[in-house]
Amino acid sequence: MQALWRLGIVALATGVLATPAAGDERTYKNLPSEIPAHFAPTNAGFDFERRTLDIPMRDGVKLHTVILVPKGAKHAGMLLTRTPYGADGMGHRGDSPHLGPTLRGYDNPADIVVQDGYIRVIQDIRGKHGSEGDFVMNRPPVGHGNPTPIDESSDIYDTIDWLVKHVPESNGKVGIIGISYDGFEAMIATIRPHPALKVAVPINPMIDGWMGDDWFHRGAFRQQMIPYIYGMVNSRGSDIGWTSGYRDDYDLYLRGGSAGDIGRAYGMEALGFWRKILQHPAYDTFWSEQALDRIAAKEPMIVPTMLVHSLWDQEDNYGDMAVYRALAPRDPAHEKLWLVLGPWRHAKTWEKGNTIGAIDLGSDTGTTFRQEMLRPFLAQYLKDGAPKADIAPVNAFVTGENVWRKLDTWPSTSRGGGAPVMHRWYVQPDGGLGEAVPSSGADEYVSDPAKPVPYRVRPIQPWSHGVPDQTDSWPEWLVDDQRQFATRTDVLTYVSPVLDAPMGVSGEPLVHLLASTSGTDSDWVVKLIDVYPDDVEEKPSMGGYQLPVAMEIFRGRYREGYDKPMALTPDKPLDFRFPLPTVNHVFQPGHRVMVQIQSSWFPLYDRNPQTFVPNIFNAKPADYRKATQRIVRDGAGGTYLELPVTP
Structure with a gap:
């Protein structure tokens, strides 16, 4: 038996057993694949329907979009987020048939979506992940350093136009919400908006990348953002990761030399946005023309907007307050602009928010914001027959005292009071x-x-x-x-x-x-x-x-x-x-x-x-x-x- 086993090994090695005899009808036939050409899951037991499609823009470019429709939805408002971070990932959790857990994670107000039955729409921006077209970091509005007829506002307009015509479960009302880059999208949506855009909530938005948001602060370059730039711009799917080999970034950047030297070591001259950074270290027209606070100050105030600012925002602690300073004087009757100041880091708004670092905030500040401010604000504009929201023009958390204050303007000593x-x-x-x-x-x-x-x-x-x-x-x-x-x-x-x-x-x-x-x-x-x-x-x-x-x-x-x-x-x-x-x-x-x-x-x-x-x-x-x-x-x-x- 042992000899036969050894003989089989030799035969396999020499190809004797692998080569069929001449005329053998079994020659080179394959077993049929067990994977179908197309498979559509039944989603049995799901409380929502997931639709993925590509929405055409006016120039023919198609943008990948995920639409999550609650089962039984009728006359529902739609809540849109546009993102460079991957719509499929933000709108898909494969371990649950329920909409709430599916939406948990970055930039998803899961509790509000479920409670009020909104249709959730998440879209890859132009040039990222599943969307066609060319990616431009914080693509400027037309006429503001952008000589083309296409910008984020036009893509948002075309997207909303398609949604209100092709989502039969909706009531034709759309809101847009987003944090950080997605907050930039929410803010830019208010410029030349579609009539169906009823409300916008920019949270910690990127507004002026030179003056005090992601790239510079008062002229000093935020070099620890280099890996972010590297990952965002090196591929459509952001799938080429940054690796350094250093345990401590202090050593990486000190030994690397200037920020330009570090970029060169990683081949970043091939990245278009990095080249712009290198070419524009000062606040020239490249930066000032695309600063959204300056642009918004010259545009009609059409869309009711809630700006959400985090008092300890480690990424974008400038832009939303700059927008508020630009727009508040134009809205003395408090009809278009609201402001929330919370005791958070960047993108903390979807969490409980009882603490930040070692600091005890004394209450669940995140849930208070979502349930007592954001939820009624969205409902007023997106839900049929919803009452007017009873929200102060400014809702400001006082750190050190750990209380919320309702104010008419910011900054203010009290409601109806004067300035500090x-x-x-x-x-x-x-x-x-x-x-x-x-x-x-x-x-x-x-x-x-x-x-x-x-x-x-x-x-x-x-x-x-x-x-x-x-x-x-x-x-x-x-x-x-x-x-x-x-x-x-x-x-x-x-x-x-x-x-x-x-x-x-x-x-x-x-x-x-x-x-x-x-x-x-x-x-x-x-x-x-x-x-x-x-x-x-x-x-x-x-x-x-x-x-x-x-x-x-x-x-x-x-x-x-x-x-x-x-x-x-x-x-x-x-x-x-x-x-x-x-x-x-x-x-x-x-x-x-x-x-x-x-x-x-x-x-x-x-x-x-x-x-x-x-x-x-x-x-x-x-x-x-x-x-x-x-x-x-x-x-x-x-x-x-x-x-x-x-x-």
Whole structure:
């Protein structure tokens, strides 16, 4: 038997058994495939119907669209989201026959869709995933740096026109909602809108990528967004991932050189949007012409819009407030514009929101927003016969006090009240901070590009807008304890006496920096911080916590104008003025107010070489030099923060 087995092996190896005899009728016949050419699942037991189709645009390009229709739907409103992140993934969870679990995840208000029976529509934008056409990052509106007749507004118009004609279960009313890039789509939908578009909800939208959203902040490049750009633009399906081999992004970007060098190492010159970034480091017409707040300010206000802002948004903390500032004066009767300010990170709105980082918010802020604000707002415009929503024009969560406030305008001291009063808080000798005008003097530190100040405790995780868990805390870094940085010799710290009464701050704090550098260019980072008492009885782990309330960076070369980069005069005190992000916070009795000042925030932002070069993306190793930085006290004209204080 063993010999026969060995013989069979030899026969197989030599092909003796594999070769049929001449004339054998069994020669080369295959068994029929068990996979059908087309298979349509019955979806037995599902409480919704999933339709996938390609909707034609006016130029013939077809956009891949997923439509989820609740079983038995009649005269239902439609809720649209347009995305570059994959409509199939956002509208398909194969482990459940129920619509709610199917929609759970990024950018899906699952509870509201199910509760109010909306038809959910999710579409791949032009050039991404299943959609035809060419992808352009944040494609500008026609006439604003876009010479073609096609833009996102025209694609949204054509999509809505098709939906109201071909979805028989609908009532012909469409709303659009989205976060981040999808929020950009929701905002741009309000420009030249289709008549069936009844409501828009841009959440944390990308509005001005240079001034303060994803790509730059006041001229400083957000280099940890390089992997995002790489993944978005390298393929239609975003299926070529970024790999670095580094455990700590601090090492990756420090050893990589300039941001331009890092891009070159990864072959990013082949990516169209990256080339635009390299060519437009200043706020020239390329950026200003496509800033949506500027564009919206010149367009008719037609679509009722709810802007949703996250007070600790680590990605897009500029744009929605810029839109509000542009549009609110045009809507004194509060008929077209609403604002929500929540205590969240980017894209936190679909979660419970009881906490952010180590901070206890005291309630389920996410559910409160969805059920008490968003749900009635959408229903008013999308559901037949729904009552008018009883929602204040501004709904603002007060951090530090952990309450929601209903206001008529923003910023405001109360409903029907006036604006907060600006108070100057001066840097004082010996690291003090207060409202008294200080004597003249200066504090200094050495800023070394070879040892930049990290923006969070190392090892620093890569960029991510995923849901944070035990291994991914990046999305909530804006509430990180700042104590580790106060100990560095290249960070100046100023702190007030202990407060004996609560102090509310609502609006944009303004930085007035009188400073000099021994170099010819410099970055300035200013942080407004709430310092907890050393003894916090209800939560001892919060003792001494330094909670960032608002932080921002400013690239010194733009002090004469964001479109006019200019070298700084070495060792000459100059004025640098810029706003911090929007705050709505109460400093409680027993707490102290702190300001930290530094000249790098790495690796989130690229290093300033501190030697003026025409384009920092092309800075060479020899350009990166140490500089002595001086923060000047000069009486009332020295360095101070203006805080918008409420009674």
